[in-house]
Amino acid sequence: MLGLGLIGGAVTGSWLTGDSAGADGARSSFTAAAGLWHSMPVDQLFPPTVDGQGAGPGGADRTWTRIAVAPDSGCAGAFDPLLGQALAPAGCLRLLRATYTDVTHSQVTTVGLLFTKADAATMTSLKARFQQQGLDRRTDLMPRPYAVKGTAAAGFGDAQRASWTVSVLTDAPVVVYAVSGFADGRVVTTPQPAADAVKPGVTTAPAQAGLGNDAQGLADRVERSLRRTVGSASEKPS
Numbered sequence: 001m002l003g004l005g006l007i008g009g010a011v012t013g014s015w016l017t018g019d020s021a022g023a024d025g026a027r028s029s030f031t032a033a034a035g036l037w038h039s040m041p042v043d044q045l046f047p048p049t050v051d052g053q054g055a056g057p058g059g060a061d062r063t064w065t066r067i068a069v070a071p072d073s074g075c076a077g078a079f080d081p082l083l084g085q086a087l088a089p090a091g092c093l094r095l096l097r098a099t100y101t102d103v104t105h106s107q108v109t110t111v112g113l114l115f116t117k118a119d120a121a122t123m124t125s126l127k128a129r130f131q132q133q134g135l136d137r138r139t140d141l142m143p144r145p146y147a148v149k150g151t152a153a154a155g156f157g158d159a160q161r162a163s164w165t166v167s168v169l170t171d172a173p174v175v176v177y178a179v180s181g182f183a184d185g186r187v188v189t190t191p192q193p194a195a196d197a198v199k200p201g202v203t204t205a206p207a208q209a210g211l212g213n214d215a216q217g218l219a220d221r222v223e224r225s226l227r228r229t230v231g232s233a234s235e236k237p238s
Contacts, residue, residue, distance in 0.1 A: 030120050033172035033230040037094040037115045040229055042069055045113065046098035046222065055217030057198075057210045062217055064100035064109065068148040072096050075114065080158075083141035083166070087175060090126050090168075091117030099145065100218060101152040101183060108153040109180040109214045110145040111222050116173045127168040136166040137193040143177045155185030162206040163215045165194040167223065172230055178219035180211040194219075 036045075046069060052062035075084065075092035097112040116123070130136050142164050147156040160181040167176045181188060192204050197212025206212055 029171060029230050030173065033174060033226070034093070034115065036226070036229060037072060037096055037113070042098075044225065044229065045096060046111065047225070050100065050218060050221050052213075052217040052221065055220075056213050057207075060210075062210070062213065063103050064214070064218055065103070066098050066100050067108075067151045067153060068099045068146060070095075070097040070099075070146045078112070078114075078144055080140060080142050080144065082138075083135075083143065086130070086135050086141060087114065087116075087126075089118070090122055090173070090175070093117050093173070097146045099148065099151070099153045099156070100214075102214065105152045106183050107180060107209065107211060107214055108145070108156050108183045109178055109211075109218050110143070110153075110156070111178040111218045112143060112146075112176070113222065113226065114175040114177070116175065118173050120170065120173075123168060123173060124170045127170050130166070130168050137195065139191055141166075142191065143179045145179050145181065152183040156181055156183070157185075159187045160185060161191050162188040162209070163192055163194045163197045163211040165215050165219050167219060169223070172226065174226065176219050176223045176226070178215040178222075180206075180214040180218075182209070182211075 046066055048066050050064045054061060056062040072094050075095050078095055093115040095112060095114050097110055099108055099110045101108050135141055142161055144158055145156045145161060147153045161179050162181045164179040165177060192206045194212040194216040197207040198216055
């Protein structure tokens with residue numbers, strides 16, 4: 001059963017070493033990240049085009065084009081119920097989502113940024129729980145896609161989910177996720193976590209189509225952009 005309690009954990013890094021300057025910097029970055037959902041331009045959060053050099057199967061390059069941005073919202077209906085329960089201890093401040101397609105318009109991926117209400121200790125405990133219990137690999141704990149009529153993602157529903165990734169950050173109150181599928185609306189009966197689908201030699205449909213690479217590649221690049229912005233925001237004089 002999926003328990004709702006968090007595994008106890010301490011904040012890592014400079015918070016544990018007693019480095020007061022490092023601790024102050026970490027707290028400053030964490031605080032700065034919490035407000036980015038309403039201050040960071042959408043094109044910076046979710047660029048119109050994302051270049052994934054070496055992000056495809058076998059190190060091939062990928063390029064993704066944004067086709068839809070969801071209005072910022074709460075988290076109701078955004079996750080499978082058990083995933084919603086697993087994330088609930090962190091709270092939901094705001095959810096931002098965008099959907100991309102590949103250059104062939106045959107594959108679609110929704111990437112999301114869940115800004116939580118949690119402090120650093122809670123995020124650290126949540127990440128530990130996801131890792132120790134393998135919550136990011138369970139097919140009953142998947143994020144849901146953002147589909148928009150009139151786009152390549154019009155038929156991108158729950159049954160079309162093929163691969164996904166969920167990453168709990170500890171240096172920001174944010175959960176980054178992505179979920180990918182085929183644009184033709186085909187049902188996927190055996191979705192596969194991106195971490196498994198990107199492994200060499202895997203012959204599943206999500207792996208061979210590069211859908212694990214799409215989910216992992218987009219999530220990674222959106223996360224990197226967020227981290228760069230957090231760093232810049234925390235360095236600005238107050």
